């Protein structure tokens with residue numbers, strides 16, 4: 442009895458001391474260290490946040506307040522990182538604190554909780570990420586190359602037939618690659634059932650016009666009440682999205698599973714590989730596999746489309762870059778064949794164009810938001826636990842000290858004095874640290890192969906009006922949102938020669 446009382450007293454004292462120590466540490470950290478500099482916030486409401494191309498405003502603000510800036514929206518702390526050094530310090534050197542994502546209630550409500558890209562840093566996320574690593578790391582991604590090249594050739598043929606609809610052709614390219622590599626499914630048009638499922642589901646998620654969405658994200662507890670409010674179509678919107686997302690996740694997978702089980706004809710793909718190697722897996726593991734397959738398509742489609750449309754825009758604006766690329770390709774291919782991945786080391790200028798495309802207008806200009814898992818002090822400033830961290834890739838890409846005249850499209854930035862590719866810098870458009878893009882090897886191959894192949898056989902220029910004058914293209918006219926695309930612009934795309942036409946027609 443006495444012994445138990447004694448033990449209880451010791452444990453209570455330990456807990457008290459530990460608790461006091463922790464409390465003191467939190468108070469000391471919070472009192473001694475101010476938040477990073479930033480524009481003055483209004484009481485209660487916080488800062489007025491930009492909604493139109495916010496990355497440009499944040500970049501301007503970062504020149505006043507520095508590369509680590511603090512903002513507030515109601516009670517939410519927001520930290521904007523605008524330099525590669527700060528992003529590397531936090532995401533890579535302190536990766537345990539910055540690998541989390543903020544909780545966005547609409548993601549769960551709309552059925553997207555399968556998406557490891559939005560998951561909190563957790564054991565579940567690790568399970569998904571392991572499967573991604575196994576099947577999308579550079580060596581594993583080599584398996585997708587034949588399909589990537591074949592689909593690029595389909596794009597060339599489509600452009601030869603109908604050069605005016607490049608956005609649709611490029612969408613077909615990325616959708617076609619993902620559907621075939623993931624599910625062995627050959628799409629014939631953008632009206633394909635599975636493609637429509639993904640695009641509708643993604644559209645619903647990224648849409649910001651539905652009632653209640655913003656309110657629910659800012660005040661999560663409201664989701665329990667919104668469905669009862671008269672006239673609010675919130676619940677039916679959310680239910681429709683969840684049903685659609687569930688179909689997107691299961692329909693193509695179940696189709697492959699059925700084909701494999703009944704011995705029907707089925708092209709080999711990642712789904713068959715996962716099914717055939719794992720006949721006795723748990724339903725939990727099967728859910729991870731399904732999720733990885735669906736997410737690869739959802740994450741890899743629109744991102745690559747944005748990069749490729751930026752490429753077309755840059756070519757139309759910078760004819761001397763097209764001329765130099767043509768010269769390099771002709772030197773290596775002799776105008777007699779289309780490029781393959783084996784040609785890549787001999788084509789440094791094409792690689793420099795690819796790197797400049799990824800720098801000039803980063804596909805996700807503010808990255809995918811992170812969350813601080815703990816209080817942290819960086820350069821004397823407090824980054825509070827739960828703060829949302831935005832990675833201002835736009836600011837990093839337009840850092841004048843690293844990229845003089847950053848608004849100019851200049852592949853030469855990545856060419857050394859002796860004409861070699863300077864690959865020493867990172868392609869930060871793919872992110873940083875533990876949450877870096879899981880499909881970057883595949884994206885790199887698709888975007889590179891498309892750039893090299895299109896330039897091998899096509900000339901891309903500004904379009905001309907009826908009087909023969911070039912139609913001007915604005916240098917910067919991009920959409921808002923997580924993934925930013927060039928807004929529609931006029932261009933002209935023609936085969937370079939009759940030999941080019943033959944090469945395109947003969948391609949397989």
Ligand code: HEM
Nearest residue numbers: 558737740741744745804809871872873876878879880884
């Ligand atoms: C040009 C094309 C692409 C770009 C620019 C891009 C960029 C990004 C970025 C910036 C992130 C967030 C990284 C961070 O938080 O630091 C990300 C995450 C991700 N990407 Fe990509 N991506 C592309 C293509 C792809 C493809 C083809 C796939 C799949 C095959 C893919 C799968 C993913 C996944 C699964 C994540 C979530 C990673 C995580 O949170 O663990 N991406 N991507």
